Amino acid sequence: MPKEGRREGKITLAEVAARAGVSVSAASKALLGGGGKTTRVSQATISKIRRAASELGYRPNAAARQLKTGRSNIIGAIIHSTAPRIYYELFSIIQQKLAKTGYCFMVGQSDGSIRLLGRYLDEFHSRHTDAIITTFFEAPGENQQLRGLYAGLDNVLYLGSPDFENAPRVDMDTGDGIIQVVDHLVSSGASRIALDVVDKFYSTVRKRIQGYRAGLKKHNIKADADLLIENDGAPGNAAATARRALELEAQAVAAGNDLRAAAIIRELQRLGRRVPEDIRVTGFDNMDFSALLKPSLTTVDQRNGAVADAAVFMVRHYLDNMKFPENISIKPRLVLRESA
Amino acid sequence: MPKEGRREGKITLAEVAARAGVSVSAASKALLGGGGKTTRVSQATISKIRRAASELGYRPNAAARQLKTGRSNIIGAIIHSTAPRIYYELFSIIQQKLAKTGYCFMVGQSDGSIRLLGRYLDEFHSRHTDAIITTFFEAPGENQQLRGLYAGLDNVLYLGSPDFENAPRVDMDTGDGIIQVVDHLVSSGASRIALDVVDKFYSTVRKRIQGYRAGLKKHNIKADADLLIENDGAPGNAAATARRALELEAQAVAAGNDLRAAAIIRELQRLGRRVPEDIRVTGFDNMDFSALLKPSLTTVDQRNGAVADAAVFMVRHYLDNMKFPENISIKPRLVLRESA
């Protein structure tokens, strides 16, 4: 990183060809793998060219190649959410898998701002990303804008719990996850289950509420509207949720995520309650620390590995013009530990 | 994401020019900002062209632009480490900051494999990334290979605790962090401090050991070699470290990271020890869950925000051909909580 003057000495294909004593076309085909359609290039010259290229340290100019072929070999990834952290691991797995098949990963994190999301999509458009993987996150009243942004983009894979119909997606079935939680809590004796609702206007949260209701209905338990404990996502107020749950004499609290579960447990313990003896608590996400809490956390694992596999499967099939299902739904898995 | 047939209808600059009734050159200059060197374009035509462009939904072809200008507007990021997770947040902040200034972020995670690192560097080379931000991670015996890979790359910013001299870097001073830990522990009465050493061959771990020794020396405490408790990074064996610390009658354990600290605390509690009364434990990284453990974790915050700021500062100054310091060192901050 010198203070002035950029790196020089980019080797071009012409120079490689010159050194090998062949034409540029020959060099191109040789390095692409020899097997042209109409014409081939002999083994002898292939190795001659390969040698020249490696001696010169030739790296093909991606921009030129892309301009000619129209394919960028770039996969765009958008993390659009107010809780981006959850997706880091997921996208990290996807990136590593795609890298193995020769694709580059360009990432943009929007943190919930729709303006920024638009900027990323524009940028990806400009760069002719071969595909776009995006988390779909819809804040209240944004539906129109969102549809507008994605309209005309036909190479997008939606990830998470997207509301879009007729679009290829990998659905992380949070509704099913919370049903499993309710099943478990009810079958072990709890009927008053408080649901920690972080912001009910977001689509993912709505799905969670639906799952909660469906779970209770399954066991013929009347859903007490009070037990939906709402607040905004500020980190401090999980404690308030804990206190409210006690007021309501809830037997269990299903927290919005593991971090909030940890905070809720802490507050309950501070108030002299034992978890799970006095009140049970469940999390969501199964983060790395969840097994290490005291009590260790019963939680829902969204199976990032499986989600990543599905996403890569769909993207690769799309890129290779092969058939693939419109929608893969990954059912989460309940992880039973001490807290509930 | 249709099963067959790619997206059509890419609008080219020529079409915009045609619609606005001007030449391609005029359109180009207008959209670039009007202020050409030798010639200018009038306000009237600028707006005419702008309108045409937006009506057609024109997006400049990044590949063509890059081919002509030589600048890709891409920043490459490499997460090269066996513990990549630590860097997610850091790179996420950097990405968001750089996005604001119009740069794209292309990311490759290597998980410690030097082959993969090489592949990413090649790829970035091909794509003419304007700069590369990389964590430097040197496994035993890899020094030669690493130097080879980075030789000739002059647009790299190293992040973390890199061993490279004469290369621009943002140093996260882990050594200083552990000194602060030792200071705190000693000044509150502990002299037998066990250090949780995850793999002593890695450069970052070596720096931590150095800091530990320096901290003890400062207080005239003879370092007992036994108190360096070594093992590999497998998640299960933090418990072994805890037991060994008890055997050695350590008064405190400085864990390699917060996750291990959590595991160590758990094991100590399981064995009937109270933290911090019987034995103190400190972490490293100040993760989001650390304040929620019981006891809440005293740990070292590496100040990702400050590191990201420094990285962005250096990269931007480099890109704009401005002067910048060769090395910014970010001192971590000790966060005092209950566990020590």
Added chain:
DNA sequence: TATTTTTGATGTAACGATACATATACAGGT
């Protein structure tokens, strides 16, 4: 009015790679 200067627009040649069409050589078949 003639001449310079300013302002605005256009034309053209790249950037580096690939796809296609074209050339050359030397087989074998008639």
Added chain:
DNA sequence: ACCTGTATATGTATCGTTACATCAAAAATA
């Protein structure tokens, strides 16, 4: 000898932009 075919190499146009040179007209100076 002549055509046909196969195998290998080359030439050339092109992708969409931008940089530079050129050009035409209007404005300012002489």
